[in-house]
Amino acid sequence: MSDTHSATPILKLEGVFTNIAQYHILQGVDLSVPRGEVTMLLGRNGVGKTTTLRTIIGHWRAHKGRVLFDGEDITKLPTPAIARAGLGFVPEDMGIFGDLTVEENMTLAAVSGPIDQARLQWMFTVFPALETFWKKDAGTLSGGQKQMLSIARAMIEERALYLIDEPTKGLAPAIITTMARAIKELKDQGASILLVEQNFAVAKALGDSASVMDDGRMSWSGQMRDLTQNADLQERLMGLSIEAH
Amino acid sequence: MLKILVSGDTPRSPILLALLIVILIGLACAPFLFPGVRSVDTAARICIFIVLVASYDLLLGYGGIVSFAHTMFFGLGAYGVALASTHMGRGFDSLLVGTIAGAGLAALLAFMIGLFSLRVRAIFFAMITLAVASAVAVLVSQLSSLTGGEDGLSFKIPRALGPAFKFTDGEILGVKANGKLLKYYLVFLSCFALFLFMLRVVNSPFGRVLQAIRENDFRAEAIGYRVVHYRVAATCLSAAIAALAGALYAVWLRYVGPDTTLSMEIMIDILLMIVIGGMGTMYGAVIGATLFVLAQNYLQNVLSLAGDNVSTWPLLPELLNADRWLLWLGVLFILSVYFFPTGIVGRLREK
């Protein structure tokens, strides 16, 4: 583990400010995502977690500060270029194309060519439901299946970094387990992951390091286990404690 | 006193103020300052188009809604007067009946179109008005037994507004004191009153809400304003005033036809006037309409002069042909929308 820590982080945000209309949502975000780890982005609702991810992928533009991906400045790149540099994005609303079939959604996600069959088979072992509904319109899937498709779409090609926004929101416990397993498998393949998560149990199980946001800034960064072991810290940072979960 | 008259909406720019005063004096004294059939006719057209363009600005500049049916409403008023005068005989009562019927019908039609399109999406309005207005224009030229078709209708207006009527012997300041003079002042004063009325409307709470909707309809709805209601109301008001302007135009010309009221060309003229003058200010309509009508009447001569000078060049004479002035207006229009979206009035007020 020590050598990955010493290497440059896969993603680094330096003093990022993002305004949406007249609202200053991000007010100087500093964030570092180490290579090959799952980094949790935590915090209460409305502190700017989703905006942080959207700024990284380029849907919103940083007005100040820099976003560095693998040491390269991607702050001003258009979204497609950022994605092709090696970022996979799973948005909060899942971004499923409901008029397209599951197959078409996956075909589209394979940006560089036809779907890699070996990777697809691996996909099916993680999410068997997708094989069952392969030819169905994605719009007719259940909420959990849509979430699976959304993650599967990001996973179908190898990416250096995945940005995943609340993959377990509103899902049944059994599906949450599947999601957690998928993210774990991604990590085992060597990918880095920045994960926004409200479910603290999931965060605790998956997270290597963690950053906690408050009011458009990072209020704490460190190892996930330091956070899980310190109830006072959780209380102070997020207004909750493990005991509550 | 003056401030009350303009509803507190002062020009806020010395140059603009000067321009407006010049235009007002020019129009108020046109028969005396510029005697001659053509110049008085130009002055009357300016008056009427100021009202027409200002009523369109209620929609476009204040409501943020694009309509292509404004000439249809204009035409409804004009045809109302013409039909009433034809069937009820000449007289002020027919003018009144025709005007009211035209304005009422215009408001009703605007209400129905608004209800159908604005409920869903403001952009529907532009497309639906284009379709409906074109259909009405086709219908008017087809129903020739009623409307005179392409030839239009010539009709008689009350004797008191004709050149044969003398309300006092001799002349006033060298101008014949006949019904024609009365007719000009009927047009001028009606237009002046309508303009002041619109100025009042846009500076009322109703006008403020409209502007709030234009800036951010989502937020206006969230604050609790029924966006659709306000937009439909603005559409009806705008249509009714356009119809009144149409009625005045019919009285002035003693004629109504598809080319003078309903054609797409006039719709495009209105758009040009409003963009060049300045959207979202009533004074923009004054500047835009005045400049445009003057240009229409006199600039074409300049263009044809330029065309004659380059007659040896290839294609250039064609481009500078007086009939092609719409081409240059189109270019000017596009450039204005890009670079001067606030028009002349907006520019003057910036300084």
Added chain:
Amino acid sequence: MSAAPEHAPTIAQTSLRERFAPYAPGLLVLILIAAGLIAIPATSSWLTLTVSGLAMGMMIFIMASGLTLVFGLMDVINFGHGAFVSVGAFVGVSFLLVLEHMTSAPHLLWNLTALMLAILGAMTATGLMGWAFEKVIVKPVYGHHLKQILVTMGGLIVVEQLIIVLWGPEEIYITRPEALKGAITFAGAALEKYRLVAVGIGLVVFVAMRWTLRRTKIGLIVRAGVENGEMVQALGYNLRMVFIGVFVAGSALAGLGGVLWGLYQEVITAHMGNQTMILVFIVVIIGGLGSVEGCFIGALLVGLMQNYVAFLEPKAALISNIALMVAILMWRPMGMIPVVKAK
């Protein structure tokens, strides 16, 4: 009777209605054709009118499809679309006039080759023009409907005037290629040959477009982009390039529509494009802005309605299409096949 059996049919009915809903627009075309059969006394006239209605519908579809896709993909409404129709007609007709030796001989193959060359020329010209139009006129006003309407309208005026500068202010009368003149008789009905060709070309365009949208990656990107452009970009596709492509293709199709429409009317003017826009707008509104299928069905409805009503009561033809639009918007306010945006 107990309450339960009374309940059961209600549930079945709802589900039936739900299952039926996607097919309702298509059935509407058949219903209209059937209504025409009832209203029009002679079956042979009905057949003639149905074919010309379909021909007209196909041509309107060709002109409207680009407009609706451009809107769906980038929320751009192009009021200058009619300019491409006019330019297409003028370029196409110029080709046909040059190729007169091919069109004047009563030789079907030669005639069709000339027609294809004219169409190719017109589509190339309008495609290039679309590319320039997008760069100069549309791009600076992305995301601003009011300015889009004004500026594209301005573009239309300029293009119409330029046509007059280049081709003169008079309307140009043209005759159809020799072998496409006249009609064939089928089941006692006279079917104009040219209209059959127009139906054929329209079907080819529709099938090709559907195939592209369903079976190619570009098609997938376009369909996904209509639904959620942001996500398509996040996957790594440059939606702007795709949009330019669609704009150019839509302009080229408008040019094709212009050639077909010009030969259909046998006269062309600079304003013809804007005149056809009346029907085109009705079609894209009733079809559902952004939906190609809706546009196709809407175009057939409008074409058939126009022809049936014009036969029964000529003056009511255009008004009947306005009435059709009103009726459909009362039924489905967003059009027959509404496009659901993700955002």
